[in-house]
Amino acid sequence: MILRPILSSLTRHKLTVMLLMLQVALTCGIVCNVAFMIEERIARMSAPSGVAEDEVVLIDSVQVDPHTNPQMRHLEDVAALRAIPGVRSAVAVDAVPFNGSDWTSSLNTQPDSDANAASASVYNGTPGELQTLGLNLIAGRDFLPGEYLPLDSAHDGAGLGKVSTVIVTRALADKLFPAGNALGKSVYPFSQPARIVGIVDHLSRPGPHDAGAEDYSALFPLLPDTAEVTYVMRTAARNRKHVLEIAKATLTRLDGNRIVRQPSTFAQLRADYFHRDRTMVGLLLAAAVALAFVTAVAIAGLAHFWVGQRRRTIGIRRAIGATRGDILRYFQTENFLIVSGGVVLGLLLAMMLNLILMQQYEVPRLPVYYLPIGAAVLWLLGQLAVLGPALRAAAVPPVVATRSM
Amino acid sequence: MFAYYLDLALRSLRRNKVFTVLMVVCVGLGIGASMTMITVVHVMSDDPLPERSGQLYYPHIDPWPAPHGRSTNPHASDNLTLPDAMNLLRAGRAPGQAAMSGAAISIHSEQPNAQPLLETGHYVTADFFSMFGVPFRAGGGWTHADDERHARVIALSSALNRMLFGDSPGIGRTVRVGDEDFRVIGVLDDWHPQPMFYADVNGRAFGRSDAFFLPLQTALDLKLDFRGSLSCHGDGGDDRTTDRCTWLQFWVKLENPKQVSAYMQFLADYWRQQQAHGRFPQSVDPKLYRLMDWLAYKNVVPGDVRLQLWLALGFLGVCMVDIVGLLLAKFLRRSNEISVRRALGARRGQVFLQFGIESAVIGVLGGVLGLAIAELGLWSVRQRPDGYAQLASMDVSMLMGTFLLAIGGSVLAGLLPAWRACRIAPAIQLKAH
Structure with missing residues (x-):
């Protein structure tokens, strides 16, 4: 035209x-x-973190007196936190997604070979970590009470070399065992095997990682025994602020010789991280x-x-x-x-x-x-x-x- | 003549108010966005120790068995292992050398019923203070002998000193860390090098400052808490004392090229000597980074910020193309006017000047707007919760730079249209009408 x-x-x-x-x-x-x-x-x-984000709150505690037994302290604290009205469950952990405290370890599928190895974030915590964080177990089971060992932080986390079971995320399971038969297989953090007893849908890592590796996380039945620990509580969304206030007062009352810091909801933690x-x-x-x-x-x-x-x-x-x-x-x-x-x-x-x-x-x-x-x-x-x-x-x-x- | 051309330019700009305003807004947005990001990157790439940085070097020896576990974290081995740091320290081949690590301690306050304080600082060795020229309000650092006998001494920042002892320096008083007493031997003046180059700078290099310094060997002895990344390879736990875990930063002072090459030679010899003991399986390749090179290697300016800079510059480029196109269309529309002026005897240079001035007026107005937008942009950067946020403000040189960029940019953008306008032949245009 x-x-x-x-x-x-x-x-x-x-x-x-x-x-x-x-x-x-x-x-x-x-x-x-x-x-x-x-x-x-x-x-x-x-991206989903795997955590029940609207129901989880956390608070850090740093022990000052080097003579206090950290594990006893955690046991007493967790019992007191569970007794707070509105708290459904409470645990002591060394890290949660997005809090930056990232312990990354290489996990091998053979005792002495790097073949199929993956670098994953290690999560440790007292019994009940799965329910408290609200992780979705898609295969297998939670840890049994007899499987828990101390982390042995005095010997730089030597507990990781002795532990016999592990729960991994689906992404990590697929990376380690591409055939899709990860449940029941063993991984080797060090030279001792740890059997995969459970697989969770998602669990983001505490810090940033390469695309595709953001969900490579493994939970070990290791009890934190460091002076610095994070208490995680699960409660109804509307009770979060209230529970945090009581938790702070409770921890200070149980032992004044410590620093209680960074009380926050998981939602805040995510907002800060991103x-x-x-x-x-x-x-x-x-x-x-x-x-x-x-x-x-x-x-x-x-x-x-x-x-x-x-x-x-x-x-x-x-x-x-x-x-x-x-x-x-x-x-x-x-x-x-x-x-x-x-x-x-x-x-x-x-x-x-x-x-x-x-x-x-x-x-x-x-x-x-x-x-x-x-x-x-x-x-x-x-x-x-x-x-x-x-x-x-x-x-x-x-x-x-x-x-x- | 100049005043006349200015008058002509203003008349012409007034004739098309809407497009004049839009052109000024385009220049302003481009200049404002670019100056915001140039300023941010400029302050972030500043020398943290301008007087000394030329003599400070970071030696790097890679103890990692080749590629193992390196792909996910290329900086895993940037730090030194404890045995290597101690070997370099005791060899003492440089006029000054110090090993250091991030630290966190809880301090009992002397106030009754007060909560203990959790403070972050650095565990360092004796040369740290003289090498970096750390200013003291009172007292000073410690000696090599103090390092060797694991002395319980501590140097405080003036802020922590004020919190613990009030306004006067607490020299000679004790600070209780865990269940050990430390004697205060120095109180620092304000000293906040940005970025905190001597720290483990992965990720967070800005907005941090140290509340205290205490001897590294003492901290190891008492098993105090360390901060920063710890990377280990091989089996058997993550033990800070083994030669499989890297976590220490190390700086040396080298005063001239001869000392630098001698130190490089020493590092290579050390590498070979360790290979004889079955360590350092990679081929001998020691590195010695000058302070500013080290910061560049560690990417202290975050990728996001660099991306923002490129985005802003790309935007400025688009704005400039925009202005060139618009001015060209505008000037050519006035071909008749130009050819009449030319026929009446105006020389090409005069036509060129007339239109050059019109472009420059847009540039000046755009520059003023750009400056306002840059100030607004920097204000918004200061609202970010990042550590570098507080540094983001313009100094005089940046202010001048903004203006030069704006005017230079628009004059440059006006060159092509003005040149095209002055090439218009007088006769043809007159004939057409």
Whole structure:
């Protein structure tokens, strides 16, 4: 239809058209990657931790007197915490997801070989850790009372070399035994085997790890015996604040010679842990919106100046029979052509940027479906931005043709 | 002439108020976002010890049996094992050397019924204070002899001193840590190098400060609590005293290139000598990082912040392309006016100057807006709970930089359109009308 006159008109503004295409290409390339990074962050932030997050509260205790027996202290504390009205269960643990206290150990499937080894976060705690955290046991059983051993922190966690059973996450089970028959198999933290007696659905690690390894966790029946310990309590969501206050008072009353600190709900812990990702998502969103705005300004601005420049030509076209719709479509088609040129360039740029990001920031490969979505968004943006000037152009009366400029 | 062109520029800008405002907003957003992030990265990459950093080095010997367990944590072996740190310390081949580790102690307050305090600081060896030029309000550090006999001495930050002893330095008084008495021998002046380069800087390098320093060997002797990462390989528990666990930081002071190369030679010899004892299975490859290189190697500027910087610069680039395009379209629309001026005798240079000034006006206005946006951006960075948040503010040089970037950027953006405008031939345009 009217492609030929449009193209020949555009070739007379090569530089301007090229600049606008470059702008659309840059925007397309950046916005595709920004959108992908936003999706990635949100996926990371919303991954399940495995914990009953709305019902769990925690509080840290640091023993000051080196002569107190930590295990006796924990036993007495846990009993007192369980007696608080509203507390369903309580345990002493060395770490919980997102608290940063990360003990990572290599777990082998053979006694003296690294074949199939996985590096996993080790969780230790007093009996009842599964119920208190609300972990979902999908196969096997919890630890039996007779299986618990002290961690032996005086000998740098030597208990890990003596323990005979372990509960792992599904992700870790699949990594160690890809055939899917992990239950009943043995893993080797050191040279002693520990049999996998249970598998839990999810349990996030205390600190950040590579993508795909975020759920590699193992629970051992080891009793914490360090001066510093975390007490975890499970209660109804509405009682959380109240229970934390009483727990703090209870611990101080039982033994004043300690530091009770960081009482928090699990929800707070998660919010603090992911605050950087939230900031980043906000910034990425702002950048995408700002880029779209700047590009819309460029498209609308260019169309605006061109309408001004072509008033006389438009008038002549109207005078010799073009309808308003023809003029409107002319500008819309022209815009579509320019944006299309930019989008083709932009999709190449998006993939190049993604390659650079993959090298520098361990970002995964940009999924292909981002490209058509990115193109569609820019076409839509272009059409919206050009609509105002195009309507103004369509409103130019034919009589302009008879006036001199 | 200049005033006349300025007047012409302002008239032209007033004619298209909406697009003038939009162009200024685009320049402002681009400049504001970039300056915010450039400032953040600038303060984060600052030298924590400007007078001394050129002479401070971090030696690195990798005791890991080749690739085992390294893939998930490439920095697992950046620290030293206790035997290696002690060997380097006792060899004393540099004019100054110190080993150190993060520390946490609980301190009994002398106030009756007061809760004990949990404080974080560092366990260090004697040269730490002289090597880093730690300023003291009263007293000082300890000696090598104190290190060797595991002396019960402690140096306090002025904040902790105030909390324990009030305003006067508590030199000679005792602090009870666990069930041992430590004698206060020094109270520091304010000393908060940012980033805290000497700490185990994985992840958190900013916004920390130490409340106390006490001798490393004493802490090992009393089995006090250590902080920071402990990475072990092989079997048999995670014992801090073995040669399989890396956890100590080590710094040396080397005053000239000769000392540096001599120390490199010493490290290589040490590596070979240990290989003879069956240790260090990897091929001999000691490293000696200068302080600023060490911080770069450890990525103290977090990946997220670097990504934000690139994003802001990319955005500025798009804004600049935007301005070039808009100015070009705007100037070319005035081809008639230009050709008339040219026909009346205006030289190309004059046309170029006229349009250059119009671009610069946009640049100045955009720069002012960009400065306001950058201040707003930095304010929002300061609201982040990260350790580096408090550092994020502009100094005079950054302020000047913002302005130069804004004006330089827009003048540069105006160059192409102004050049294109001044190439318009007088005759053809006149003939057309």
